[in-house]
Amino acid sequence: MKRIVLPWCMIFGILMIWGAVHSADRTPISLRATATRSSLRPGETVTITLSEFRDSTGRGADTMERIVVVANAGEILDGVSAETPLTPTGNQKAFLVGDGRIEFDYRAPLHCRKKEVKITFFNSLAYGETDKIPMGMTEPGEDIFTLTLRLHCANYLLLQYEEDYLRQSPKLRRDHRIRAVLRVDLEPWIADNMLRVTNLALLEFKGGANKVTRTDRQHMQADTAGVDFYNQLLLLSLDPDSDAIQGLIYEAVPLSIDWHGDEIPEGPPDKINVGPVSKHKPDKRKARAAGQDLAREFPNEGERARRLRRMQRSLTQQFSATQVHPDHLVTTSQGEVYFAGKGKWEKKFSNGHHRRTYHWELFLDD
Numbered sequence: 249m250k251r252i253v254l255p256w257c258m259i260f261g262i263l264m265i266w267g268a269v270h271s272a273d274r275t276p277i278s279l280r281a282t283a284t285r286s287s288l289r290p291g292e293t294v295t296i297t298l299s300e301f302r303d304s305t306g307r308g309a310d311t312m313e314r315i316v317v318v319a320n321a322g323e324i325l326d327g328v329s330a331e332t333p334l335t336p337t338g339n340q341k342a343f344l345v346g347d348g349r350i351e352f353d354y355r356a357p358l359h360c361r362k363k364e365v366k367i368t369f370f371n372s373l374a375y376g377e378t379d380k381i382p383m384g385m386t387e388p389g390e391d392i393f394t395l396t397l398r399l400h401c402a403n404y405l406l407l408q409y410e411e412d413y414l415r416q417s418p419k420l421r422r423d424h425r426i427r428a429v430l431r432v433d434l435e436p437w438i439a440d441n442m443l444r445v446t447n448l449a450l451l452e453f454k455g456g457a458n459k460v461t462r463t464d465r466q467h468m469q470a471d472t473a474g475v476d477f478y479n480q481l482l483l484l485s486l487d488p489d490s491d492a493i494q495g496l497i498y499e500a501v502p503l504s505i506d507w508h509g510d511e512i513p514e515g516p517p518d519k520i521n522v523g524p525v526s527k528h529k530p531d532k533r534k535a536r537a538a539g540q541d542l543a544r545e546f547p548n549e550g551e552r553a554r555r556l557r558r559m560q561r562s563l564t565q566q567f568s569a570t571q572v573h574p575d576h577l578v579t580t581s582q583g584e585v586y587f588a589g590k591g592k593w594e595k596k597f598s599n600g601h602h603r604r605t606y607h608w609e610l611f612l613d614d
Contacts, residue, residue, distance in 0.1 A: 276301040276309035276345065276371050279393055283354075287398040290360040290406065290611075291431050291451035293325070296395065298343075298350040298369065312377070313345040316370040316388040319354065321362060326352035328383035342372070342386035358429065358451065360401035360611060367395045402613035403443065405432040405482065407501065408606070409522040413515065415600040423600075424457035424516035428503060434482060436613075440491070441484040448501065455505060457516040485572045493587055495572035496610065500524065524575035525604040526591040531571070575606055585614045 280300040288294055301309035317324055318340045327341025343350045354367065370388035374381050407430045414423040429452035437444035485495040500523025507516065575591025590607040 274303050274307070274310035274313060275389070276313055276315065277304055277390070277392055278302045279315070279369060281367075281369065281393055281395045283395065283397060285397075287400055288356040289400055289431065289433065289449070290356055290404060291358045291429070291449065293353050293355045294397070296352055296354050296367070299348060301345050301348055308348060309345050310375075311344070311346055311348075312375055314372045314374050314383070314386045315343050315345060315350060316372055316386055317341050317343065317352070317367060318370065318388065319365060319367045321357045321365045323355045323357075324352060324367075325355055328386070330386065331384045340388075342374075342383045344378075344383075354397075356397070356399060358406060358431075359609070360399050360404075362399060363401065364396055364398050367397070369393045369395070401611055403434040403436070404611050405434060405498070406430070406609040406611070407432065407522050408608070409520065409525075410603075410605045411517075411520065412601070412603045414602075415515075415597060417599055421458065422515045424455070426455045426505070426516075426520060428453050428520065428522050430501060430522055432482070432501075437481070441486050443482040443484070445480050445482065450503070453503070455507070455516075457507065493578060493581070493610075495577040495589070496587075496608075497572060497576065498523070523606065524573045524591050525593040525606045526573075526575050527593070528573045528575075576608070583614075585612045586610070587612075 278300070279298050279302070282297050282299075284295045285292075298315065301313070301315075303309055316330070317327060322339070324339055324341045327343050330340045330342060341352070343352070356365065368391055370391055372386050372389045374386040407428075409426070409428045411424070411426040413425075414421075416422070428450070431449045431451055432445055433447040433449070434443040435446050436442070483497040484493050485497065486492065487494055500521035502519055502521050505516075505518050505520065507518070573591075575589060577589050578587045579590065580586075580588040586609070588607070588609040590605070592606075593604045595602045
């Protein structure tokens, strides 16, 4: 007898039909969704729990049923990615109902341009063992619930730093890569050109380094970073005629790096400064004069005023339209609520390179 071999698309279609018929009366049409927090800051992570999956008769959904989660912004950190997602960013994940409880982490978008995000939950026609119908093939069915989370977008500074180093020869290769993303929460303070830091969050940190020779091959990861110090005020450089924001004064945020491995490779830094990277040669005389002019705007009575003046002395000496670091000048803006700038430094070798990039974005209250 001649053997008949069906193409995969037909097999998948048959399995989908069988799954739909088999579990039609157990397909979830409702669920309960809760989040550990309903209001998030940009880049903040929250745990979402799904439970109480019910079919059309009110019974619990079958363990082999599947739920598809789609977020219109941000990132779903768990689950299985869809091969043909609904959203352009591919932010769509699939989960098995299992024992009736699903937990996953969701991270709010870094660039906060919406007041809220919507996370929608769908059932699916896909059903059964994952070795027969892979989770990546799980497509959304009916929309059964939408969870709305509020975004608190006002007054924060987003800092991004990347470093890439490479030196190689026939016998030796040294390289390291670092990426850090921080959010600095702010609040208006005293004068129109002052914002006070209320919190600093390290949203992302990735690092890797290699040292490769003929007899030695190692790879280390930097998986922790601690904040040693950050300044407590951010000052805005304003146009004297229009009061438009032209730049900002803010000291770099130093992060300690904990490299792990059998042997620490030569070369990668154990501390980075998340801040300006390009060259800057300020005119100290003009900066000192501008700082003295600005100091007159600070309060001059009470212990609080004395502490503030001491804390800001070094910053005010730099405060001038010509003294703002080039990387902290505004290059992009949108109205009166969004400002951004960037900087780049690079050194090329005959056998490699060393690059640093820095990008900041300031979101103010509208």
